[in-house]
Amino acid sequence: MASPRYRRLGRDERREQILAVARRMFTELPYTEVSTTAIAREAGVQRGLVHYYFGAKRELFLQVVRHLTATLATQLPPLPEGLLLEEMADLCVAHFLDAADANATTWFAAVDAEGFGQDPELMRIVNRTRDLTVEHLLKALRVPGPTDTLRAVLRAYSGLAEVATREWLQHKALNRAQAHTLLASSLLTLVRDIAPAVERS
Incomplete structure (x- = not known):
């Protein structure tokens, strides 16, 4: 039966x-x-x-986004000791791309939120996720004494990461290897060269 x-x-x-x-x-x-x-x-x-x-539907959508951001903002796994900055950046980007591949469609639904409008609570959730991602990235890269300027630079980098991910997963203009090269090289340059130059400005 x-x-x-x-x-x-x-x-x-x-x-x-x-x-x-x-x-x-x-x-x-x-x-x-x-x-x-x-x-x-x-x-x-x-x-x-x-x-x-x-x-209502708004509260349910916000709960969906909260659940997703809790997943996306999970701490990066500890990296092995003794790695060069280039190797740490490479592993961080690989982990990010794995998470993006698994969750990007829902994340873009949250970021775009077509028809939802510029809801303050939604923006707080999304921005909080970006901030947590920056903190996890700083910890993974073992940056000593990170400054607010470096955090601002990495938040700008998060915008590049979102666009690169969209170009890979949605528009198919990049493949994963190309997205990885773009993001790993950019992250390394930002941390090593651009952020110190911004600090001195």
């Missing part, structure tokens, strides 16, 4: 099920084309349950 389509889940399981459906739909469709009714239908629950757990 076939098992019933509906299965009673615990509160946390049901919430995670709805969130997983929302993540997929917000990734595949523009924000304006996703509704809580469609999310509920895909999750096999009543629309009221979506609102019970997450509130």
Whole structure:
């Protein structure tokens, strides 16, 4: 006998099920084309349950972005001791590209948020993720006494990383090896040469 389509889940399981459906739909469709009714239908629950757990569509989208940024901002794995700066930059970029390959579609959905507007909370989440990424990068590169200027330079680098990733994964204008070379070489030059020059300006 076939098992019933509906299965009673615990509160946390049901919430995670709805969130997983929302993540997929917000990734595949523009924000304006996703509704809580469609999310509920895909999750096999009543629309009221979506609102019970997450509130309106805006709050659900923000929760999707928070979940994603918690994944993207995870700390880089410890790098082996004794590496040259070039080797550390290379490994950092490789780790970033691995994460981008796994999560970029959802990340771009968050950054673009077509139809969502310039929501202050969304911007805070996205900017917080960029800041955390910079801090993890500084730790991975073992930069002694990083300054606010260096942090600003690396935040600018994060913009380059997002564009390079888009050129690789969305536009197909770059392949992964080319994106890696662009980002690793740029990171090394920024940390070694450009950031000190900016500090002296």
